[in-house]
Amino acid sequence: MFSLICKKPEDINKAFNAVDGELFRIIQSGKAGRLSITEVSTEDADEQDRSLAQNRLIYKIYQRIGRALYGGDELLARRECKLKCGCKILYRDRQEFAETFDLVIRPLPQETRLKAMDLIEVSSIMKVKQSTEYIKLMMQVYTEQGVYFMDLEGIEDYANYKEAQK
Known part of the structure; x- marks a missing residue:
């Protein structure tokens, strides 16, 4: 499992590319993947x-x-x-x-x-x-x-x- 933080519009494409690669890997292994989006505070978003x-x-x-x-x-x-x-x-x-x-x-x-x-x-x-x-x-x-x-x-x-x- 991994998660990404998007704080500005240009982060969205990077996130989609990362998710695409990870989902592909999971599906290729014969498993299913779950996606979820959660709102976080800006303090939490600033920590990696x-x-x-x-x-x-x-x-x-x-x-x-x-x-x-x-x-x-x-x-x-x-x-x-x-x-x-x-x-x-x-x-x-x-x-x-x-x-x-x-x-x-x-x-x-x-x-x-x-x-x-x-x-x-x-x-x-x-x-x-x-x-x-x-x-x-x-x-x-x-x-x-x-x-x-x-x-x-x-x-x-x-x-x-x-x-x-x-």
């Missing part, structure tokens, strides 16, 4: 959403954790990473997220919290710097559990995404 490179790396990390710890269960790895690492970052940075988390997720038993991660956007709403922190935190937490990440394609740049410097 996570990059496609970050998105790819996050999913490679989920896959690696799933294979290393959960017998190939990538879904469990994804849920756990979102709950343990991603929610922690968003809870700190977004008051609305924190309030919703406290009201809806925190009271649930752990197993139900994990399943609830299928319904909650976490990494897809992160900005570049948050995504960089998410990648670092996942690697730290799961390296301590014996998962090796340094051979993943794209990992060598994880801390220095050019987008994070903007």
Whole structure:
């Protein structure tokens, strides 16, 4: 999943071209794609959403954790990473997220919290710097559990995404 911000009319063509390429890739893989348009504040629009490179790396990390710890269960790895690492970052940075988390997720038993991660956007709403922190935190937490990440394609740049410097 990816998202684009359009703040001026000339951004629209760039967005359509990017969406066209991504939708083509998804459809070619035999899946369906979903498009949605959401109005955002100008403050949110000024912060960059996570990059496609970050998105790819996050999913490679989920896959690696799933294979290393959960017998190939990538879904469990994804849920756990979102709950343990991603929610922690968003809870700190977004008051609305924190309030919703406290009201809806925190009271649930752990197993139900994990399943609830299928319904909650976490990494897809992160900005570049948050995504960089998410990648670092996942690697730290799961390296301590014996998962090796340094051979993943794209990992060598994880801390220095050019987008994070903007």
